[in-house]
Amino acid sequence: AREVVAERAAPVPAPTTVKVTNRERVIFPDSDITKGQLADYYATMAGVMLPWAGHRPISLVRCPQGRARACFFQKHDAGSFGDAVHQVPIREKDGSTENYLYVDDTAGLVTCVQMGTIEFHGWGSRVDALETPDRMVFDLDPDEGLGFEETKRAAVYLKEQLAELGLISFALLSGGKGVHVVVPLTPDAEWPRVKDFADRFARALAQAEPERFVAVATKAKRKGRIFIDYLRNQRGATAIMPYAARARPGAPVAAPVSWSELRDLDTAARWSVGDMDALLERANGRALAGWGVADQLLPDF
Ligand code: ATP
Numbered sequence: 001a002r003e004v005v006a007e008r009a010a011p012v013p014a015p016t017t018v019k020v021t022n023r024e025r026v027i028f029p030d031s032d033i034t035k036g037q038l039a040d041y042y043a044t045m046a047g048v049m050l051p052w053a054g055h056r057p058i059s060l061v062r063c064p065q066g067r068a069r070a071c072f073f074q075k076h077d078a079g080s081f082g083d084a085v086h087q088v089p090i091r092e093k094d095g096s097t098e099n100y101l102y103v104d105d106t107a108g109l110v111t112c113v114q115m116g117t118i119e120f121h122g123w124g125s126r127v128d129a130l131e132t133p134d135r136m137v138f139d140l141d142p143d144e145g146l147g148f149e150e151t152k153r154a155a156v157y158l159k160e161q162l163a164e165l166g167l168i169s170f171a172l173l174s175g176g177k178g179v180h181v182v183v184p185l186t187p188d189a190e191w192p193r194v195k196d197f198a199d200r201f202a203r204a205l206a207q208a209e210p211e212r213f214v215a216v217a218t219k220a221k222r223k224g225r226i227f228i229d230y231l232r233n234q235r236g237a238t239a240i241m242p243y244a245a246r247a248r249p250g251a252p253v254a255a256p257v258s259w260s261e262l263r264d265l266d267t268a269a270r271w272s273v274g275d276m277d278a279l280l281e282r283a284n285g286r287a288l289a290g291w292g293v294a295d296q297l298l299p300d301f
Pocket residue numbers: 073121122139140141174175176177178179229237238239240268
């Protein structure tokens with residue numbers, strides 16, 4: 001009799017006709033990850049990444065010669081991305097209009113990689129409702145020298161304080177040093193109100209626990225503290241998107257985690273591009289069921 005093996009199909013990249021050139025080019029010299037592998041990573045993760053990163057203005061960290069060489073942050077389209085990367089005209093503060101980029105499918109993500117992209121950062125609102133964010137993000141930036149333990153404790157503290165206000169929040173490992181506390185919102189309040197809430201919330205925490213937190217970006221004031229970066233919550237600001245790779249040593253990725261998983265982690269760079277299979281399994285697994293989803297309005301604060 002034939003042996004029955006409970007075999008799990010290996011994750012396959014979602015099909016796309018986008019041509020990736022120079023697949024063998026090493027993009028992460030520290031971990032030998034090539035442009036082809038990065039393209040396959042995004043194609044494979046597209047299904048779980050696009051609900052978070054699709055349909056919203058994005059900024060790209062492009063490093064055409066790899067992460068160890070020159071990288072640049074790109075917000076606007078120079079017209080060179082082709083059909084899979086869409087444009088959305090957005091009115092700027094000065095009254096002018098600029099075309100921002102967004103993607104909505106695998107081809108869009110892979111085209112960006114073809115153009116040298118490593119990181120995908122996104123707005124807190126979608127292109128069909130630009131003025132009403134569907135996400136608020138508190139980016140916890142620990143001072144150098146602070147350990148991940150302090151950062152984790154800070155994230156949990158924010159979660160608890162948000163819960164006091166009736167808001168459910170979720171933890172995202174940045175893939176770098178910090179944790180982002182993500183608050184899904186039903187798009188309703190406009191940017192100024194969301195920013196004002198985030199600003200006052202961050203300041204209130206910094207006032208309540210001045211030894212641990214600071215709500216101003218000044219590096220000198222951060223000494224031994226965690227900066228609660230609430231400025232991700234203004235119109236035009238971006239934050240790293242879930243499952244985006246980071247242009248940092250080891251090719252780490254921004255990874256959603258449950259609050260109970262966070263307790264046992266000792267780094268914000270726990271998963272990397274090479275962990276694609278595990279990331280995909282996690283994304284569809286029980287620990288992350290419902291991650292990032294909540295129908296909730298900003299309370300008065
Ligand atoms: P870490 O956990 O290491 O802090 P991070 O993604 O939170 O990782 P930050 O430096 O705290 O990194 O985030 C700054 C945010 O500002 C980024 O998420 C990004 O969206 C945005 N940003 C980064 N580089 C630029 C840039 N050159 N110009 C404008 N905005 C940028």
